[in-house]
Amino acid sequence: MKAGWRGVWRLWHRWLGLSIGLYLALMGATGAAVLFREEIEAARYRVSAGSGAAPLPADALVTVVRARYPDVAGKDLSRVDIPADSDVCRRFVFGGYDDLTRTRFVYIHPYTGATVSNRYVLRDPFGFIWAAHLFLLGGTRGMTWHGWLGIGATALLLTGLAAWLPTAMRQLRARFTAKGALPTARLLYDAHTLGGAAVLPLLLVLSVTGTAFPWEDALHKAFRLPESRPHRVPQEGTLPIPADALLRTAEQRLPDLRVRRLILPTKPTEVARVQMIARRPALLARATVTLNPYTGAVIAVTQEKETEGAERLLTILPALHFGAWGGTVGKMLYAIAGLAAPGLFLSGCYLYLRRRRKRA
CATH class of the missing domain: 1.20.120 (Four Helix Bundle (Hemerythrin (Met), subunit A))
Incomplete structure (x- = not known):
């Protein structure tokens, strides 16, 4: 030069x-x-289980949280983050990312259902760091x-x-x-x-x-990739099926992956989604199972490793960024x-x- x-x-x-x-x-x-969010939160929110105790079913925790916090700051319960370690609290997220001042993370004891932490994202030290980096x-x-x-x-x-x-x-x-x-x-x-x-x-x-x-x-x-259109389901006039049934269906479809997150519908016509991830480090490690929340029927299954061409390239870009x-x-x-x-x-x-x- x-x-x-x-x-x-x-x-x-x-x-x-x-x-x-x-x-x-x-x-x-x-x-x-x-990068080390999972490890940091595992240390912050690790709890001890009693002798022979088993974690409460996901649906029991969802029911408890919805009853305890029917509407936090005008935001409905939108997702449940499920750590790999059963001794770490489940994270329940109220609200989305459009207005972080009203988004709240609630950490629930997996064995008792007790609230361990209940904070707005921007008032939690690590939540503030997370929001600063992502948004x-x-x-x-x-x-x-x-x-x-x-x-x-x-x-x-x-x-x-x-x-x-x-x-x-x-x-x-x-x-x-x-x-x-x-x-x-x-x-x-x-x-x-x-x-x-x-x-x-x-x-x-x-x-x-x-x-x-x-x-x-x-x-x-x-x-020139096809636009992804959001899935919609007809309102069945019945209550959604238990969250555990949705998780079991996803695990049966992709038994080699573990459940990472359950995204719940916040409107009657929205679908439920179970996000999954490989048990060992991999570049294309994630998958999503989209389900009908009323019947449990599988609507779509998308896996990063099955993408091709330009779609795979665009999938690799964020996968590289995460470092996992x-x-x-x-x-x-x-x-x-x-x-x-x-x-x-x-x-x-x-x-x-x-x-x-x-x-x-």
């Missing part, structure tokens, strides 16, 4: 860093925590902001790569060599460039795949890259301010 172009890329990288760098740092830090605290509007800021973050990373690449391959080794005991500014410059180069591949994966979420509809249109495909090791590598982002932002700001002081 010619030296003149390096100056152009460096200039773009500098100004993108000053304008978008804080966003990338925030996403990296919060994302590192969200920038702005609900569905935050996803739109993610779409544009994510493009800027990807450009920031690519201009950094372009500014760092040597003009000749023989100089590549020098790019990976620190200069030793030098003034603080030089050490920070080495840390910024070497650290950035080391985590750049993972940060690019996270940035590109994270940016794909808000543009999902546009990408489907670009690849690599197990604990994969999530740790993602976390290291995420935590490096604030360091890159702070070191870049220091170098910029020092440069300005020298010119003044």
Whole structure:
């Protein structure tokens, strides 16, 4: 790469860093925590079972929660998250993501049905981190902001790569060599460039795949994929069947997967969905069984591993972002890259301010 172009890329990288760098740092830090959400919540909400005790049936817990919280802040019970460990509380979610100030998480003891925690998402420390990462605290509007800021973050990373690449391959080794005991500014410059180069591949994966979420509809249109139409069922005039029956049906259809989440209908004509996941780390690990909540009949079964062509590509993008495909090791590598982002932002700001002081 010619030296003149390096100056152009460096200039773009500098100004993108000053304008978008804080966003990338925030996403990296919060994302590192969200990666281990299951492990963190398993530690926070683990309970002890009595001798020979068995977890209460899902339908019994749903009935208890609906009776105890008939309408939390005007939001109906929308889903139940079921952890892999039976000794961890079930998470009942009231409301959706359109208005996070009214979304509430209720954690229920799996053996007694007692309420262990009942908080608005934004008033819970970890819930706040989760909402900041996924929605920038702005609900569905935050996803739109993610779409544009994510493009800027990807450009920031690519201009950094372009500014760092040597003009000749023989100089590549020098790019990976620190200069030793030098003034603080030089050490920070080495840390910024070497650290950035080391985590750049993972940060690019996270940035590109994270940016794909808000543009999902546009990408489907670009690849001319058929639009997914929401399923509807006629109101039977009877009560929905027990939640346990829905879960059993899903487990029978996909016995190699475990239940992860039960999404309940909030309107009479809506369907129920059971989201499932592979028992071992895998790239295409998720599946959804859509059911009639009144009869238990299976309406549709979708598995990520059965997708093809452009649909598979668009399925892989979010799957790569979650990090669960690599197990604990994969999530740790993602976390290291995420935590490096604030360091890159702070070191870049220091170098910029020092440069300005020298010119003044």
